Amino acid sequence: MRRPDRDLQPGASQFERAIISVRRTWEQPTHQAQVPKRRDACQPEIRAPPSVHKYTDSVVSRAPWKQTLKEEQHLIYQPGEIEWRDGPASLAPGAQFAVLEGDPSQSGVFTMRIRMPDGFVIHPHGHPGVERVTVLSGTFRLGHGDVLDRQATQPLGPGSYFSLPPEMRHFAIMEGETIVQLSSVGPWELN
Secondary structure (H helix, E strand, O other): OOOHHHHOOOOOOHHHHHHHHHHHHHHOOOOOOOOOOOOOOOOOOOOOOHHHHHHHHHHHHHOOOHHHHHHOOOOOOOHHHOOOEEOOOOOOEOEEEEEEEOOOOOOEEEEEEEEEOOOOEEEEEOOOOOEEEEEEEEEEEEEEOOOOOHHHOEEEOOOOEEEEOOOOOEEEEEEEEEEEEEEEEEOOOOO
16 A cells, blocks of 8 residues: 655645545555445435445544534524524623524534624624624624724625634624624633
8 A cells, every 4th residue: 555644745734644644544445335236226225335434433533523523413494493592691681592503602513693683782802712603684793803983893794704713802783683693613702
C-alpha cells in the first residue's frame, strides 16, 4: 500500500496531515461488502459497504461535534408546529424563542429561533463562540462595538446572513416584528 505521508514536505499543515490520516483509513483493506440482490426492481435494498462505515466512524471519532452526530436525528418543523416561549432570559422582556435542535445551555451544536417585536433592542454584547444568524422576517439592524448607535447599524432583511467570531461586540435594533435563526455551539451566553 502506498504511504502518501512520505510525499509531504517538512512543515506540512495540520489539515494536510488530517487528509493523510483519512486517506489511510479509507485505503485500509476491509472484507467484501455483501450487498443483497434486489428483491424487486422497484424496491431495492441498499447497504453501504463496510469500508464506508469504517471511513465515517474514523472521521466522526475525531470530530469536535462527535456527540451531536451520534445523537443526530431527522427533524422537520412546519411553521405552525414551532413552540415559542418567552425569553431567553439573557434578552429583555418581549422576546420569544424556540429551540429547534440541541440545547443552548449545554456543550454542543444547537439551533434556535428568536422572535422580537418592533423596536426591540439587543444591547452591546459578545458570545464565547461563533454566532451564525439568518434573518427570516423583519429587519435586523446590526451594529458593532460597545456603544448602541442606531446610525451605525446595517439593516439586514429576510434572507440575510451573518457570522460573528467569538467575543465580537455587537448590538441590534429590530424594525417590524423580526425573527432570526441562530446556530452556534453551546453553552450560549451573552457577555
